[in-house]
Amino acid sequence: MNEDEREPPYLYPDYVGTRLRAPAKPLVNLPGGFHDFPAPLFPRAISQLAHDLTRQHAGEPIGERIIVTGRVLDSDGRPLRNTIVEVWQANAAGRYLDQDDQHPAPLDPNFSGAGRCLTDGDGRYRFITIKPGAYPWKNHRNAWRPAHIHFSLFGSQFRSRLVTQMYFPGDPLMPRDPILRSIPDQAGRERLVSRFDPETTVPEWALAYRWDIVLRGRAATPFEDEP
């Protein structure tokens, strides 16, 4: 499988939202190098506490406190240093602080659910948050999204840009979720599932999950499964 065959297709009818939004015409391929230019530079400073979603209000949010950490790498395994990682998520009850979220679960006055950080010299990111809840959506009868955290990354190149979702190990909703199932192969789906990380847990304080992210490099970069 090449890079593109491992990605979800634009049209995946089980995810109803794709039906009127997926382009129907083929994407136009550009010759090599036309998308090899640097990634955007994020135009704002990142505050020091932006990585800690549990300390953005007067009190602490309700929920299971967790540390989410991992490394951001390019496809050659090189760490991406000083690159911005943005996250957003539902609260522990499965509700987003978004006026369009109509799920009748409580908002948490101490949880906004958004964070940003920069990777360190080893490409490592670290967020402190609470474990998000599952929530219903109207895609099909009794549809529920598995618990997930949304991630947005730029990497080093324009073509490195990635928006994706991190899931939690053992979640029984994952095999039923058309958004996760849109990824064609099982190995690809598993790459979105974090693993419990006992070494990063903090006794008497927080559990931890680890999730590494691999971004596209320059188009000229050879990939290991290409001849």
Place this chain on the structure above:
Amino acid sequence: MSGPLTPSQTVGPFFGVGLPFERGEQTVPPGSAGAIRLEGQVLDGNGEPVPDALLEIWQPDAGFGRTRTDTEGAFGFTTVKRGPVPAPDGRTQAPHLNVTVFARGLLRHLVTRMYFPDETDANAADPVLNLVEAARRETLIAKNCSGVLHFDIRLQGERETVFFAI
């Protein structure tokens, strides 16, 4: 080796809590020298507005902008127009903005380009526009409406915007 790439997933409908930032639609302050206004609408395959799309614009020497569509699917940016861009094959590309589209229902983001209506000659010689079948090129060229550039993004359908493989 770090192994294969991390796959994409949709931005979903609730990115509003995390991704937009204050004055993100301005890569330069409104009214500053050379500032231009760009407005448009994101539409689905039925021609209905897409009220939950996130757009990013990027010119490597002119800054990064990010904004979301409103309930009418409308968006706007204040930015600047830069000059021609060298192409990797030694030719010259007409001035353009790189435009990235995220939305609920897009399992991967889409990449397109906005070219300028007052660059007829440069557009005619542009190596990327020339890869696109002639009848679809107009989807990539903004229209000048009383000094405001107008650029709609049609995700699907008869006048579907040209999107580029990433």
